[in-house]
Amino acid sequence: MPVGGAALDLVGVPMPEESFTAAKNSDAILLGAIGGYKWDKNEKHLRPEMALFYLRRDLKVFANLRPATVLPQLADASTLKKEVAEGVDMMIVRELTGGIYFGEPRGISINENGEEVGISTEIYAAHEIDRIARVAFETARKRRGKLCSVDKANVLDASVLWRKRVTALASEYPDVELSHMYVDNAAMQLIRDPKQFDTIVTNNIFGDILSDEASMITGSIGMLPSASLSESGPGLFEPIHGSAPDIAGQDKANPLATILSAAMLLKYGLGEEKAAKRIEDAVMDALSRGFRTGDIYSPGNKLVGCKEMGEEVLKSVEAKVPATV
Numbered sequence: 001m002p003v004g005g006a007a008l009d010l011v012g013v014p015m016p017e018e019s020f021t022a023a024k025n026s027d028a029i030l031l032g033a034i035g036g037y038k039w040d041k042n043e044k045h046l047r048p049e050m051a052l053f054y055l056r057r058d059l060k061v062f063a064n065l066r067p068a069t070v071l072p073q074l075a076d077a078s079t080l081k082k083e084v085a086e087g088v089d090m091m092i093v094r095e096l097t098g099g100i101y102f103g104e105p106r107g108i109s110i111n112e113n114g115e116e117v118g119i120s121t122e123i124y125a126a127h128e129i130d131r132i133a134r135v136a137f138e139t140a141r142k143r144r145g146k147l148c149s150v151d152k153a154n155v156l157d158a159s160v161l162w163r164k165r166v167t168a169l170a171s172e173y174p175d176v177e178l179s180h181m182y183v184d185n186a187a188m189q190l191i192r193d194p195k196q197f198d199t200i201v202t203n204n205i206f207g208d209i210l211s212d213e214a215s216m217i218t219g220s221i222g223m224l225p226s227a228s229l230s231e232s233g234p235g236l237f238e239p240i241h242g243s244a245p246d247i248a249g250q251d252k253a254n255p256l257a258t259i260l261s262a263a264m265l266l267k268y269g270l271g272e273e274k275a276a277k278r279i280e281d282a283v284m285d286a287l288s289r290g291f292r293t294g295d296i297y298s299p300g301n302k303l304v305g306c307k308e309m310g311e312e313v314l315k316s317v318e319a320k321v322p323a324t325v
């Protein structure tokens with residue numbers, strides 16, 4: 001179904017009613033990245049990004065899981081030293097339907113001096129913090145049992161409440177080791193020693209920024225998938241990157257973040273773990289066979305375009321795993 005720029009071009013709105021209805025009635029949704037120069041000057045309600053906000057808000061997919069793993073095949077592709085990047089395996093749990101993205105009041109207006117002012121409001125209700133914190137504690141419990149909550153509680157009131165609620169919940173998860181970190185320090189620690197992190201839980205805006213940062217540790221933003229889950233109803237699965245307009249139409253984009261998002265869809269959206277593993281294994285296999293798009297290329301490997309990379313993954317699916325899953 002068309003959303004974003006495609007929908008704007010077709011019917012003049014970023015989120016057509018039929019697209020939303022089809023998404024809502026699905027078992028899971030795979031979303032292609034949206035946005036582009038063509039629509040950048042549109043009024044806010046007519047920007048492609050609005051489709052994302054409608055989908056996230058109206059499907060109530062508050063829990064955004066963004067794994068950042070350095071694959072052994074790609075340790076050389078990281079911009080960090082190999083010994084710093086090697087072995088990194090973290091999960092960023094980003095709150096996705098609250099905070100400054102949706103808070104009121106918002107907008108651009110004229111103040112009492114006749115000057116234009118832009119307002120965005122960082123606001124979190126206790127229940128919004130509790131539900132994302134629970135997802136994060138449960139996630140950490142299934143991983144290495146370490147949870148770092150990232151906030152700006154030395155400045156922002158919404159973060160003061162965030163820290164208070166997360167701390168209060170910790171007693172229900174005695175097997176999880178909870179720590180807190182200010183976001184500016186977290187941005188620095190991610191580059192200094194990323195292996196210290198297992199699970200990170202944070203608000204909407206900090207999660208947006210830190211996940212792009214974490215992606216570079218793994219080699220490229222073209223590698224990172226995500227799952228956005230609600231309490232009930234379909235999940236939304238998408239790469240964390242955008243539409244990469246600077247390389248659009250050149251057959252250069254790395255398709256693996258989107259392919260791995262499809263694997264997350266199978267695992268988290270449909271409970272089809274075997275099929276998910278089959279896709280993940282195929283991605284690993286294509287990388288092991290040396291295929292690389294430009295963003296993850298290092299000498300000694302085979303440079304391919306978006307299309308060929310996809311074809312190689314498909315070959316690996318067919319070659320490696322029995323067709324019946």
Ligand SMILES: NC(=O)c1ccc[n+]([C@@H]2O[C@H](COP(=O)([O-])OP(=O)(O)OC[C@H]3O[C@@H](n4cnc5c(N)ncnc54)[C@H](O)[C@@H]3O)[C@@H](O)[C@H]2O)c1
Nearest residue numbers: 033034035036222240241242243244245246247253254295
């Ligand atoms: N979920 C989404 O749909 C989503 C996410 C982020 C940005 N956007 C939108 O995308 C547009 C471009 O935003 P941006 O440039 O800030 O971010 P971007 O993620 O599209 O691109 C940032 C940089 O990373 C590169 N890159 C991104 N994905 C890649 C891939 N798969 N393979 C290789 N390189 C890749 C791009 O070429 C670019 O240099 C904007 O309109 C923005 O709003 C959409």
Ligand SMILES: CC(C)[C@H](C(=O)O)[C@@H](O)C(=O)O
Nearest residue numbers: 035049052208239240241242
């Ligand atoms: C395109 C943009 C609105 C979006 C966000 O900020 O959430 C993107 O950066 C993301 O990370 O999914």
Ligand SMILES: [Mg+2]
Nearest residue numbers: 208209212240
């Ligand atoms: Mg982002």
